Amino acid sequence: MNAALYYHSDAFDTSRPKLMGRHAAGEGFLRGYARYSDADVLYCYTSTDKQFADFKRRVVELTGRERPCAFIPYSRRHELARPGCLFVPAPGLNEFAWQRRFGDAKAYSICGVTHTTASHGVMNAIGDLLIAPIQPWDAVICTSTVVRATFAHVLDNWSAYLNDRFGGEARCPAQLPVIPLGVECDEMAPSRARKKTRLELRGRLGIGDKDIAVLFMGRLSYHAKAHPLPMYLGLEEAARRTGKPIHLIQAGWFGNKAIENAFIEGAKLYCPSVRAVFLDGRKPEVRANVWTAADIFCSLSDNVQETFGLTPAEAMAAGLPIVVSDWDGYRDTIRDGIDGFAIPTAMPPPGTGEGFAYRHLMELDNYDHYIGNASQCVAVDVKACADALTALVKNKSLRRRMGEAGRKRAREEYDWRVVVAAYQELWKELAERREAEAEAAPRRPGAPAHPLRDDPFSVFAGYPTAVIEDDTLVAIADGADEAHLERIRSQPMNDFAAAFLAPLEETRGLLRRLAEGGPSHVADILAPSEGYDRVKLHRTIGWLAKTGLVSISYPASPEAPEPGS
Numbered sequence: 001m002n003a004a005l006y007y008h009s010d011a012f013d014t015s016r017p018k019l020m021g022r023h024a025a026g027e028g029f030l031r032g033y034a035r036y037s038d039a040d041v042l043y044c045y046t047s048t049d050k051q052f053a054d055f056k057r058r059v060v061e062l063t064g065r066e067r068p069c070a071f072i073p074y075s076r077r078h079e080l081a082r083p084g085c086l087f088v089p090a091p092g093l094n095e096f097a098w099q100r101r102f103g104d105a106k107a108y109s110i111c112g113v114t115h116t117t118a119s120h121g122v123m124n125a126i127g128d129l130l131i132a133p134i135q136p137w138d139a140v141i142c143t144s145t146v147v148r149a150t151f152a153h154v155l156d157n158w159s160a161y162l163n164d165r166f167g168g169e170a171r172c173p174a175q176l177p178v179i180p181l182g183v184e185c186d187e188m189a190p191s192r193a194r195k196k197t198r199l200e201l202r203g204r205l206g207i208g209d210k211d212i213a214v215l216f217m218g219r220l221s222y223h224a225k226a227h228p229l230p231m232y233l234g235l236e237e238a239a240r241r242t243g244k245p246i247h248l249i250q251a252g253w254f255g256n257k258a259i260e261n262a263f264i265e266g267a268k269l270y271c272p273s274v275r276a277v278f279l280d281g282r283k284p285e286v287r288a289n290v291w292t293a294a295d296i297f298c299s300l301s302d303n304v305q306e307t308f309g310l311t312p313a314e315a316m317a318a319g320l321p322i323v324v325s326d327w328d329g330y331r332d333t334i335r336d337g338i339d340g341f342a343i344p345t346a347m348p349p350p351g352t353g354e355g356f357a358y359r360h361l362m363e364l365d366n367y368d369h370y371i372g373n374a375s376q377c378v379a380v381d382v383k384a385c386a387d388a389l390t391a392l393v394k395n396k397s398l399r400r401r402m403g404e405a406g407r408k409r410a411r412e413e414y415d416w417r418v419v420v421a422a423y424q425e426l427w428k429e430l431a432e433r434r435e436a437e438a439e440a441a442p443r444r445p446g447a448p449a450h451p452l453r454d455d456p457f458s459v460f461a462g463y464p465t466a467v468i469e470d471d472t473l474v475a476i477a478d479g480a481d482e483a484h485l486e487r488i489r490s491q492p493m494n495d496f497a498a499a500f501l502a503p504l505e506e507t508r509g510l511l512r513r514l515a516e517g518g519p520s521h522v523a524d525i526l527a528p529s530e531g532y533d534r535v536k537l538h539r540t541i542g543w544l545a546k547t548g549l550v551s552i553s554y555p556a557s558p559e560a561p562e563p564g565s
Contacts, residue, residue: 211246
């Protein structure tokens, strides 16, 4: 099964100073889909030829080969029926569902995917699933079970409000399947070449053969990703208990100099026995190779903006045992005691964070402060972290056993071959639903496709003296002829909307008919037997009157009363 990819380069590119998880996920998906899908053609739904050219370039860049690609511009939305599905690399389907309603709601499905769910924009997008023309053949892929639970919670809250406000029973018809993000397991797997890279990289980083290297990979942000304190304290305790030389490699990027200084000084203060190494994780060679230098992967996420967490799956694919917080999507990824250790977490009970929500709503706190304030109240069990790290530092066979178990699990669950197949199976299921299920809230005859984006000639019908109706009489103006028409249309001020008017030849024909046959009613001009585009021709009558080429007979209006009468 195929889908057109809604494409903007920003969503599929990791070569940026401010690298976010959604960029890595988007780039990984494009690479995986271009490599492993069984689609004959890669459809690209985008705004311009330039964006389509970028799409084709990225496919070659990411896969090393060309694949047949097809461009579907926004102006030809109906062509999305060819692949049968539009894939959007974000959770918001609202605008795409409204766009589809201007045509046939059963022409294609719309499928999105979650990243963070904590922002106002995403919360609004979840709520919009209840009021936009979403159909049972649409889906938002949840990358973890906790994300699906978040969606359900927000939808339940919004449904309850709408039901209380308006009565009835609001519900979201979209499917919410759980499909994880993917990993290129072949590229991450241990190999002879990667063993050589390991030796070279550890040598450059000053890590001895018998030393233990622990890796954190991801954004280095204590307020928006993972507070490093539990990891620092756990590593210091592991170093004290084992006496082993431990190196902590933190590969990522800092939002600013103050955050960088906090990490560097925090490592000196809280794990002085551990050698801290910082690498720029935005560099492709670092992201590709740093895994080889490590013996253990550690990520103690404690932030509500996290949803899946790609790096633990990548670490498993690289054969590393992992120590992660028992938090968000990490809980789906790791099997505690098999692939590594899941460190318990705790947070305050529901009802104690309403002040955070209010301050964010009122913009007293921005998004970073909102998620940072919440994360400061989340606890990661430091003792359990120290116990887990100690066990792995001491026991090479345990590291090997857990690493191998994780590598096998990554290949079975998270390899892009598996994930792309799951996407295509979902799109097939959505196509079957389009065939079998009834449309939710079908558009009534004469009703606007989008109630808040109605035809301007409907919304503003009260503005003019009269509306050009079927019984409006149209006559050619004195001196108007085809030469006059061409002079008028040759001027940009008269021709800037030409794409929305009848073609020049049809307009000439209209003038000829009026010149030869005399005044005509609009209904006769628009008669189906003429074979013209009736909508464009109706607009063109208004344009001809505007430019003085025809006259329109308006109904008589009552005379205005005299002032003071």
